[in-house]
Amino acid sequence: MATNAVVARRRLALSLRERRLRAGLTLEEMARRMECSPAKISRMETGRTGVRVADLRMIADVLGLGPADHEAMIELVRQARGREWWHxxxxxxxxxxxxxxxxxxxxxxxxxxxxxxxxxxxxxxxxxxxxxxxxxxxxxxxxxxxxxxxxxxxxxxxxxxxxxxxxxxxxxxxxxxxxxxxxxxxxxxxxxxxxxxxxxxxxxxxxxxxxxxxxxxxxxxxxxxxxxxxxxxxxxxxxxxxxxxxxxxxxxxxxxxxxxxxxxxxxxxxxxxxxxxxxxxxxx
The missing domain is CATH 3.30.870 (Endonuclease; Chain A)
Known part of the structure; x- marks a missing residue:
């Protein structure tokens, strides 16, 4: 769905937040399960920092994402790394x-x-x-x-x-x-x-x-x-x-x-x- 790095990054961030909320987890609970700080989760969910494939693997495990959803998010991570013409x-x-x-x-x-x-x-x-x-x-x-x-x-x-x-x-x-x-x-x-x-x-x-x-x-x-x-x-x-x-x-x-x-x-x-x-x- 994403057409460029900006949209991909934003869509990924919003998807992560939506999936976490759907799972009924607070930022603190998500951070505890991933063994990181709530601030890091917040930065990923607001798009202020990029999401690594390794992070996404842990997120998929915590949220119980299926293979199709996991792969779709990995594709968003790849697109979000792109360099666009306006740079x-x-x-x-x-x-x-x-x-x-x-x-x-x-x-x-x-x-x-x-x-x-x-x-x-x-x-x-x-x-x-x-x-x-x-x-x-x-x-x-x-x-x-x-x-x-x-x-x-x-x-x-x-x-x-x-x-x-x-x-x-x-x-x-x-x-x-x-x-x-x-x-x-x-x-x-x-x-x-x-x-x-x-x-x-x-x-x-x-x-x-x-x-x-x-x-x-x-x-x-x-x-x-x-x-x-x-x-x-x-x-x-x-x-x-x-x-x-x-x-x-x-x-x-x-x-x-x-x-x-x-x-x-x-x-x-x-x-x-x-x-x-x-x-x-x-x-x-």
């Missing part, structure tokens, strides 16, 4: 960005609420360059590397089985002219082209819409399919110097509810595209 950009992004890129790369469904700029997955090179170049003191080299990273992230939309992408934009996103009129017009046309794909939905919340719970807050929700999948939704709130990950189910659920409110306040996808087309035409 080459680790020196130019905020701490924690690898988790964002991994969840983005591996989630079957991505939803985003944006209040001021077009989401990175839907940006044109010209629009992205204008944004990246706006950072004070940034070098030309760094602009090119960050641009390459942003464009590489977009490759997932062109896969044979791309993720479902559900975007809610405030109308202000269309009115803020990033990079000049020509660049912004091209960006609007790009939104229209991307939204023509069956797996992409773009909605716009107009200025005269009712107030909703997500007002003024930008965030991304990564969701995973399947009743048997232990992966719960994860929310990312992107900031200037770091990204905040929210994986508590109740807190993440609040963001899902807020996003549903934004969708309700938005125009239909069809009317949203008409508004985007009109904006593109007006910028010529």
């Amino acid at each position: 080459e950009f680790a020196d130019i992004v905020p701490e924690g960005s690898a988790t964002l890129f991994g969840l983005e790369d591996g989630a079957p469904a991505i939803s985003q609420h944006s209040t001021s700029i077009v989401p990175g997955l839907l940006q044109t090179p010209e629009y992205a360059r204008a944004l990246i170049s706006s950072v004070e003191g940034i070098t030309a080299d760094l602009v090119e590397r960050r641009l390459a990273l942003r464009l590489r992230r977009q490759h997932l939309l062109d896969r044979p089985q791309p993720p479902r992408l559900d975007i809610v934009l405030d109308e202000a996103v269309l009115c803020r002219v990033i990079g000049g009129a020509e660049v912004m017009a091209g960006q609007c046309r790009h939104l229209l082209a991307r939204a023509a794909a069956p797996h992409v939905v773009v909605r716009v919340v107009p200025f005269d819409a009712a107030t909703h719970a997500a007002e003024g807050v930008g965030f991304i929700i990564f969701e995973f399919d399947g009743e048997e999948d232990v992966m719960t939704p994860v929310v990312f709130a992107e900031q200037l110097s770091r990204s905040t990950l929210i994986d508590d189910p109740d807190e993440a659920g609040g963001y899902q509810t807020a996003l549903a409110g934004a969708r309700s306040a938005a125009l239909t996808p069809e009317r949203s595209l008409e508004l985007i087309a009109a904006r593109a035409a007006g910028l010529r």
